[in-house]
Amino acid sequence: MCTMIAHQAKIEGRGKSGQDWFEVREANVSYDHPYDLPLEHALNIDFVNEAAGPGARVAVELSIEAARKLVQTIEVVLAQAEQRGVLEDLPQAVSR
Amino acid sequence: MYQTNQYEGMIAETITMQGHKGEAINAYVARPLGSGPFPAMVTIHHAPGWDEWYRECTRKFAHHGYVTISPNLYFRDGHGTPEDVGAKVRAGGGIPDEQVLGDLDGANKLLRSLPYVSGKVGVFGTCSGGRHGFLAACRLKNFDALVECWGGRVVMPKEDLTPKQPVAPIDYTKDLSCPMIGIFGNDDKSPSPEQVNLHEAELKKHGKNYQFHRYDGAGHGFFYYDRPAYRQEQAVDGWKKVLAFCEKNLKQG
Numbered sequence: 184m185c186t187m188i189a190h191q192a193k194i195e196g197r198g199k200s201g202q203d204w205f206e207v208r209e210a211n212v213s214y215d216h217p218y219d220l221p222l223e224h225a226l227n228i229d230f231v232n233e234a235a236g237p238g239a240r241v242a243v244e245l246s247i248e249a250a251r252k253l254v255q256t257i258e259v260v261l262a263q264a265e266q267r268g269v270l271e272d273l274p275q276a277v278s279r
Numbered sequence: 280m281y282q283t284n285q286y287e288g289m290i291a292e293t294i295t296m297q298g299h300k301g302e303a304i305n306a307y308v309a310r311p312l313g314s315g316p317f318p319a320m321v322t323i324h325h326a327p328g329w330d331e332w333y334r335e336c337t338r339k340f341a342h343h344g345y346v347t348i349s350p351n352l353y354f355r356d357g358h359g360t361p362e363d364v365g366a367k368v369r370a371g372g373g374i375p376d377e378q379v380l381g382d383l384d385g386a387n388k389l390l391r392s393l394p395y396v397s398g399k400v401g402v403f404g405t406c407s408g409g410r411h412g413f414l415a416a417c418r419l420k421n422f423d424a425l426v427e428c429w430g431g432r433v434v435m436p437k438e439d440l441t442p443k444q445p446v447a448p449i450d451y452t453k454d455l456s457c458p459m460i461g462i463f464g465n466d467d468k469s470p471s472p473e474q475v476n477l478h479e480a481e482l483k484k485h486g487k488n489y490q491f492h493r494y495d496g497a498g499h500g501f502f503y504y505d506r507p508a509y510r511q512e513q514a515v516d517g518w519k520k521v522l523a524f525c526e527k528n529l530k531q532g
Contacts, residue, residue, distance in 0.1 A: 185326060185406060185431030185469035185499070187439070189370050211370030216327055216406075218362050221507040223468065223499050229366050237359035237367045 186224060189213035198230040198241035205239055208232050217244035226250035288312035289341050291334075296350065296389050299381020304354035306386065307334055309341035315395030318529035320345040321386045321422075323404030323411045325500075326373070326431075328365030329353055332503060340403070343522055344530070346396050350386045352379055352411075373407065375443040376414060383415045387422065399423045399529040403521075406431055406500060410448055416459060417451035424528035425459035426521050429499055431469040434477050452481040458488040460524040462517045464497030464510070492520055 191211050198207040207230040217225035225244045232239040245253065264270040281287075291309035298304040307329075311317055320340045324333040329351045340347040352374055353364050368374060383402065390396050401424035404412035409430025416425035432439070435447035459482075463475050470478065475493065482489045494501065494513040501510040502517060 187372050187432070187441075187444075189372055191370060209370075211366070213369050215369055218327060218365075223508065227366070227369070229370060231367070231370075233367075237357045237363035240363050240366060242362075242366060 186213075186215045188215060194230075196230070200239070200241050205235065206232055207239075207241065208234070218242075220244040220246070222246060287342075289338065291338055291341065296348070296385055298350060298354070298385040299378045302355075304351055304382060304385075306348050306350040307337050308346070308348045309338045310346040310395070311341055311344055313395070315346070316397035317344055317346045317395055318399040318401070318525075319390040319393075319396045320347040320525070320529075321383060321390070321400065321402045321415075322347055322349040323379075323383065323402065323408035323415075324349060324352060325404070325406035325408045326365065326369065327406075328361035328368070330361035330365070332505065336403075340525075343525075345401070345525070346390060346393060348386045348390060350382045352382055372441060373443055376411075376445070379411045380415060380418055383411065384419050384421075387419065391421070401426065401525055401529050403428075405429060405502065409433075413455075413459070414448045414451065416457050417448065417454040420456050422457050424457050424525060425455075426462070426524065427459060428462045428502065428517075428521075429464060429467055429470060430461075430478075431499075433470060434474040449478060449481050452487065453485045455482070455485070455487050455489075458524075458528050459490075460521060461489065461491040462521065463491065463493045464499060464501050464513070465493055465495050466498035469499065490520075490524070492517065 191209055194210050196207045197204050209231050211229040213227045228243050230241040294306055294308050295303050296306045322337050333349050337347045337349045353368050356364055356367050387400055390400050402412045402415055402422045403426040405428040409427040410433050412425055413427050413430050413433055416422050433448045465472050479491055497510040497513040498508050500508045502514045
């Protein structure tokens with residue numbers, strides 16, 4: 184491990200693992216050894232639900248450049264949505 | 280050296296053992312068949328988890344004549360695939376050093392209680408396991424040999440210390456209680472060659488019995504055949520040196 188650089192964000196959302204969606208409550212972000220990406224260290228994001236056990240996890244492992252692009256892209260998308268006046272967490276309408 | 284007409288047998292299985300504070304954890308044990316007495320080895324898994332490579336490594340030591348145990352240091356973090364459990368531990372900043380020492384002490388005591396163990400017990404670890412091995416060989420007084428492979432964060436700046444890892448292992452160097460071999464890649468960033476220099480200087484300062492082997496063209500984890508970091512030539516030579524060191528310190532004398 185060797186960096187131990189890790190932070191956790193409490194979040195609300197859903198993630199898909201295999202065929203099933205599940206509630207994600209935490210995003211664990213680390214810069215440490217990846218499992219699959221062929222780099223010594225990577226920016227790893229694990230979307231998890233700790234209460235549901237270690238298997239409730241959607242994982243991505245990113246290069247530094249990819250991680251920075253992702254952050255920028257998220258910011259761009261949020262800014263665009265805000266500019267159009269649609270940036271709010273609206274509950275989905277209940278169908279009758 | 281293995282001969283083609285020699286008998287060889289092995290048993291390998293998962294067991295339950297007493298770890299830190301007497302708590303039950305699971306462990307993987309591999310041992311040569313026979314009454315022994317055999318020397319023994321504790322294999323400390325790396326940060327990515329208690330995975331297949333460590334089961335193979337445990338059987339490798341058994342193949343070379345050691346009763347070998349690999350405790351699951353992540354037992355308390357739940358069960359699932361080694362990756363999922365390892366990712367959980369990674370997110371939590373690792374596991375507490377005191378807990379690791381308790382688990383390793385439990386593994387050592389279990390080995391020493393077995394009727395087919397000779398009384399010589401070594402400890403082997405890679406990556407975070409190398410760091411844990413060095414800590415164990417300094418803090419616990421019942422290991423007879425240490426194999427530290429690219430132990431990351433043996434050298435730690437003060438700002439990296441946490442409640443889980445409150446002391447840099449290098450600060451315990453004066454207490455190292457057994458001979459050690461260190462295996463490192465010169466392209467590694469954790470530990471970097473500069474950190475390995477500091478590690479070695481401290482061992483030298485305290486007059487410890489050690490040997491370091493530092494490989495060009497190799498980085499972190501160059502024994503792992505399932506990762507791009509694998510370096511065949513360096514890994515083969517590194518294993519030869521590790522096994523010769525264990526032979527001298529655990530089988531002879």
